[in-house]
Amino acid sequence: MNRYWVQRIGFALLGLVALIVVLPILLVVGTIVVRGVGAIDWEFLTGMPRDGMKAGGIFPAIVGTLVLTLGTALAAIPVGVGGAIYLSEYARDTWLTRAIRLAIINLAGIPSVVYGLFGLGLFVLFLQLGTSILAGSLTLAIMTLPIIISAAEEALRAVPTEFRTVSASLGGTRWQGIRHIVLPQALPGIITGVILGLLRAAGETAPILFTVAAFFLPRLPRSPLDQTMALPYHLYVISTQVPHMPVGIQYGTALVLLMLVLSMNVVATVIRGYYRRRREW
């Protein structure tokens, strides 16, 4: 009977470990919500920062993050989805395909601050875009690319081969089969992957440090070549660079950023769940 007691104790310990993993997550989210919610009002969300960021709102940072995320989406989606279509529908198992997969794994592993250096070297200096929304979005787009490609490829591969065979048997070309049959079926999976990639981009600080982020710029960006404030960088600035910062504003900013990212997370999960249940195959 002894070893069954070992098992019982062992399982209890595993449950305890899972609790140790989960509790801090609840603690982080809970603390930020409780301490941040008091700071949030209409002026905080839609006002310009005042008094050296110690008062007023964070509107330009919110807009900046949304604009950067949009720019990232515009650049990363066509390339990411195209790359996934290539890998899932066209590529054969050659050394070249293996090289592409290896490159994707390595791109996913490059530290975010190294992407920042790269963006500074290529977009800001070499292509002379300056510290701009364009440079920042392109840097973030390359960083998000591996996430989007992997997720979209998985979604495309999940579409049964028969769909392609039937399309071809009806005289459709390969591209017609992809465009009208495979892509629509894989779309929910692709959208989920895209959102998960974009939420990474929205929360990142290091890649935008040297490519776009403005320390303090109390106005909205006027063109893609303009600098902008951004939520993650703003949180970094007000929690480390500005002395005597009111704690409420810090937690409020953290809460807005957290909610933005978590709501994207929820949307992705809901889309995935909804279509998984509704799938016809």
Added chain:
Amino acid sequence: MASMLTEMETLTESRPRWTEFIIETLIRVVGFSSVGFLVLVFLFLMREGVPIFFEVQPGNLFGTRWYPTFDLFGTLPLLLGSILVTVLAMVIALPLGVSTAVFVREVAPGWAREILKPMVEVLAGIPSVVLGFFGMTLVAPVVRETLGAPTGLTAFTGALILAYMALPTIISVAEDALDAVPKSYRDAGLAMGATQWQTIWLVVVPAARSGIVTAMMLGMGRAIGETMAVMMVTGNAARLPFSLDSIFRPVRTMTATVAAEMGEVAQGGVHYHALFGIGIMLFLLTFVINLAAASTIFRKRRRGGLR
């Protein structure tokens, strides 16, 4: 399905072949772009970083003192700082991550799984500045008081935050590895009279070990490259972490150095090149780690799914 096929029929013959040729060519070009981007990243790091190897003596560059204002560019304390924090983080994260994966995959009742998996996804989604902010305002004071140290911004605090940041990667990859172990292995273990507990640790986990190693590697890659959280909670003192208590002293990592100093340097100067030099080191480090992780992934594929 039927409606889609009618749409197909009307489209056949209607589109000229050459537009299709252009689209397919574009897809091929885009397909190869990942390789191009990887090469571009490396080239531009080299372009801005290689000059440092000619501007500064190797003895200085790999020396023990990083004081850029006095032209001392010793990267050793930064490298060791990164390694210290990463190894500590793995010591914390690996047992937690593998146990959680085992719990989720082998033991947990359905409801517990339904709570755990979304929670881990939430953790994966929390931006690193937010975790860094939480670390410096709430974890660091606790560390300071329990240690009685002058500051709570230490290598240990950084490792703690990093461990949690690496957990989602470790858990999900380890879970996939456990998932790939055939059910027949478990059945055989149980049929031999082993308890489920014994089967898990003596049969299933060993069978999944290469996947678990991959999980650790990818987690390590994440930890060594993490920037903002680490910069905010480790205290950023560039000193050699050789003594035993250096775990509970401030350290400075490579990533934090680049992020903190790049804003203040003159473009094209020695310090600027040095920071890109650190970027090259980081790129190569993570490249090797990911290559190692990838090689286990590819080996698994060739063997046909198992191990």
